Amino acid sequence: MNKIELLAPAGSMESLIAAINNGADAIYLGGNKFSARAYASNFDNETMMKAVDYAHSYNVKVHVTINTVLKQNELKEALKYVGYLYEIGVDALIIQDVGLISLIRDIYPNFELHASTQITVHNGEGALYFKEKGLQRIVLSRELSLDEIKHISKDLGIETEIFVHGALCVCYSGQCLMSSMIGGRSGNRGRCAQPCRMQYTLKSETLGEKKGYLLSPKDTCLIEDIDSIIKSGTSSLKIEGRMKKPEYVAGVTRNYRQSIDKVLKNGKFDLHKGKNELAQLFNREGFAKAYLHKNVGKDMMSYNYPKNTGVFIGQVTNSGEVVLEENVALGDGIRFHDDGFTLSKILKNNSEVKEAFRGDTVKLFPVGGYKKGYRLYKMSDKKLYDELKEDLKLYKKKISLTLEVEFKVNAPLVIKTKFNGKEYKVYGENVEVATNAPMTRERVEDSLKKSGEIPYKFDQIVFDTFDDGFMKIASINNLRRELFEKILKEEVSSHRKRRIQESLKIKNVKSNEDLGYIYSCITKDQLKALSENKKVQNIALDIFFSRQKNALNKDDLKKFHEQNSNDKNIYLKIPNIIKGEFNNIVKTIEELMPFIKGIITSNVGIIRIYKDKLFIIGDYKLNIFNKEAAEFYAEDVDIPCLSLELNRKEIKEMMKNINCKIGVNIYGNTELMVSEYCPVGSTFGGKASKKECNGVCMKDNFKLIDRMNENFSVLCDNNCRSHILNSVATNLIEQVEELKSFNITNFRVDFKDESYEEVSDILNQITKGTKNENKKYTQGHYRRGVE
Structure with missing residues (x-):
């Protein structure tokens, strides 16, 4: 192995x-x-x-x-x-x-x-x-x-x-924007507020609703x-x-x-x-x-309690006693519901005991608070924690070494050892002729086996020479310490490095094209609204949500190309998460290459394959926060799009002296989470694992409702992944002119769960400058940013 x-x-x-x-x-x-x-x-x-x-x-x-x-x-x-x-x-x-x-x-x-x-x-x-x-x-x-x-x-x-x-995060790490968009605390910046540990209600238009810690x-x-x-x-x-x-x-x-x-x-x-x-x-x-x-269904979730559960020790009987499922001892921490106590007394057969064992019937004190029928949990095991506290001591662990010793009269005491492939050797004072009784081998060994505040110990002593002689114990101790310190110094200093100052290398940029506005859509109605607007030139079709009602598929893309190839540039929006279906996605791209100008994705595996074959727009989930990150991806991506977590000041700063073209998302219901776990199938479909999916997500529309009564759409893609969208769309259409002043020339507009009318309204806002005063939008992080 x-x-x-x-x-x-x-x-x-x-x-x-x-x-x-x-x-x-x-x-x-x-x-x-x-x-x-x-x-x-x-x-x-x-x-x-x-x-x-x-x-x-x-x-x-x-x-x-x-x-x-x-x-x-x-x-x-x-x-x-x-x-x-x-x-x-x-x-x-x-x-x-x-x-x-x-x-x-x-x-x-x-x-x-x-x-x-x-x-x-x-x-x-x-x-x-x-x-x-x-x-x-x-x-x-x-x-x-x-x-x-x-x-x-x-x-x-x-x-x-x-x-x-x-x-475990319910969302793919690096892809979660839920904490960021809801409360301004970015998981990508190490400040996640853990919205996945909150209670939610999943609501269906026809199947009712269910409440719990559905994302925990x-x-x-x-x-x-x-x-x-x-x-x-x-x-x-x-x-x-x-x-x-x-x-x-x-x-x-x-x-x-x-x-x-x-x-x-x-x-x-x-x-x-x-x-x-x-x-x-x-x-x-x-x-x-x-x-x-x-196995990514409901059996991987803690629907009832999002924090440490502890270990179940038993249920309180009518008499107030507990038949123990696990051992308990004085000092253990016990929980019931959201309350608890430190175990101060145990009664077994009306006698006080310090500990009790699985199968025992006991009464636990203090009694106040819990009642018959309550389930009790051991939250902390005093005996275990006391044992583990011993492992917090400096230098408790010792690395055993073999020590070779030369104890020769009228010659220096020599001790040497090997560690980590290196030999260490030190010389001490001369061994004297014994005027009285010579030193015993055992006494020398005892001195050399001492360790103290050091990681090493000599547990095996080999004497190459041992004469009848004498040396002060203090001298032996000092030599032992000298050898230990030599090993320690070498092991520490061998890792130290001197700075290497290389020069910054100029990055190659794949292209410098501008597309202007780039629109993406999932449904036939959205595509219809886009195709009817003559000012819309670049359209990306996302055909990977065909489980949804009225969703686009491969044939729709081919047909749209046939009807609009003269006045529309067609792109294919590729999923950002691709696992077992990777080869099938590649086959789909290959099949559709004659019909498309390029692709939109943040999947670096797809980028690797097509960086020299297709025009690539990098999606915002690449998490580009700075000029150097943009130029890193611009070696392989034609238009890298910025993170949605940047504010206007940060965008302006990073655009100074940038060596590539940039895209910014100016409209869309931000994807807050993408997960292998599907709350729809697990909650309404009885789904214990992905293999048992019954397609309930295709039968209705679903909303996840938080404690502030905000509604988040839940979409399921072709591969049973769930996508949670923000409760309100980000709309930066009015900021386009300012963004242009920052030298940004590519603007993304993403439609996911919008109707035909909502798409038409957004297009009017872009092309005609009209406003919809009745619609609620957010500017996301454009003004506030993240810490």
Whole structure:
């Protein structure tokens, strides 16, 4: 089997220590800025250096996350920070912003770069695209199945990293704009407000409505699948949890370390004990394997409770007692509904006990608050947490080394060892002739086996020479410390690097064409309204929502070309997420190439294939936040479109001295989420997995309603993915002249769930300058922006 890395999270120094003490091969952590966990404790520069040195003293790698998109005015500071991380010996950077990737490739070409899961790499062609752009490792989207992981890792020979445990986003990472558009807190900037953990009502026009935490997934737990995951060829198994307590990091890392080691040695891991411990540390109504086996229906969701559920210990009987389903002990935290208490007394057979066990009938105190019929949950296990707290101690873990000793009279005491492929040797004072009783071998061994505040210990002492002689114990101790410090200094300093200042390279731009307005549509009615307007020249047809009522298909595109090829330019809008259907999408593009001028997409796998064959408009989900990111994609894309999270000032700033043409979306119901999970099929269709879809999404229109009574349309595409649209359309039509003054010449207008009349109204606003005072719109982030 291949060498596998266990990658643990650290939101604090204590978590880093806990991870190392429990066998992590590598740690990932973030600095005070530019991290997708902006609300974690994170590491300032001084603490970062200490963390890196501490990890390297154990031969543990450190990967630093700079996994947010960066505004133009942040790039300089971010690049300076990268230089600091390079100098102190950070092993790799996990990055989202392709503009920063481009700069690092030029200035620090030897710095190892990993594509963050926020870049949304979810197919083989996409992984190849970023490998060819100079990234050594791809952190794959969580939505991939075991076969897909194997294809990318083993068949394509790409170094990959996958999440095996922890919280799961219901939307593809890097594609979610829900928190951003609703509340201004951007997930792409590390400030997600977690709207997926809120209650929603899913309403159908004919099927009624259902309420619950409809977008809240259970945490992932793949500890049962470690064997098959390792065989898939992936390089790194990643635990999510930079916001979690150090004890959580300790316990989860410990269990996955034990499981991996058992698999590699053909041993057997106690899955029952392991899963119970993991559930006690944190779970949301249990765990899910979700995407690993393509089971993405209601069984992966925690509909009833979005927070830590705890472990069910029993239901209160008529007598106020509980027949225990799990062990309990004094000091445990107990929950019922949204209330709870710390267990202060246990009565068993009318006698007080300190702990009770599964099957026992007990009364738990304090009694106040819970009643008969209540279900009780153990939220914290004092015994477990006390045990895990021991793993937060500095240098608790010791690396065992073999020490060779020359204890020769009238010669210096010599001790040497090997670590990490290198030999270390130090010379001490001369061994004296014993005037009285000579030193025993045991006494010398005892002195050399001491360790203290150091990562290493000599647990095996080999004497090449041992004469009857004498030396002060203090001298032996000093020599031992000198050897330890020599190893420590070398292990830390060997990772340090000197800055390499390369020059910035001029990027090649694919084209410099202007299209003006570019319209896209999904339904026949929308296309009819567009075709009737003579000022509309560029139309993109999205034929991948044919499950929806009145939706467009391939034949509609061919027919439209036949009737309008002389006065309309036809484009094909390609899905941004393409997995198992990738080859079919390619076949569709090939079939329709004679009928189209180009494509619109943000799928980098498709971009890789067609960058030299078709005119490509890059969709806004490429998350372009700065000039360097735009120019990165402009090597392969004709018109990259900007992120919808930029405000006017930021757009203006990044357009200065830009080397490529840019597109901006000026109208559309923004796609807030795209997910493999379908709330429609799972809620109304009884869908436990994708295989059981009964097509209920085709029978009606569906709205997701939040606690503020905002209505979000839910569309399902041809591949059973759900798309949640904003409750109101973004409309920047009145800002077009200002955008033109910023040197922007391409304007996107996207229609998704609009009627014929609504499309006609928007066209009138664009071509005639009319206003619809009765319609509610938003300017999105054009004025406010995101933090």
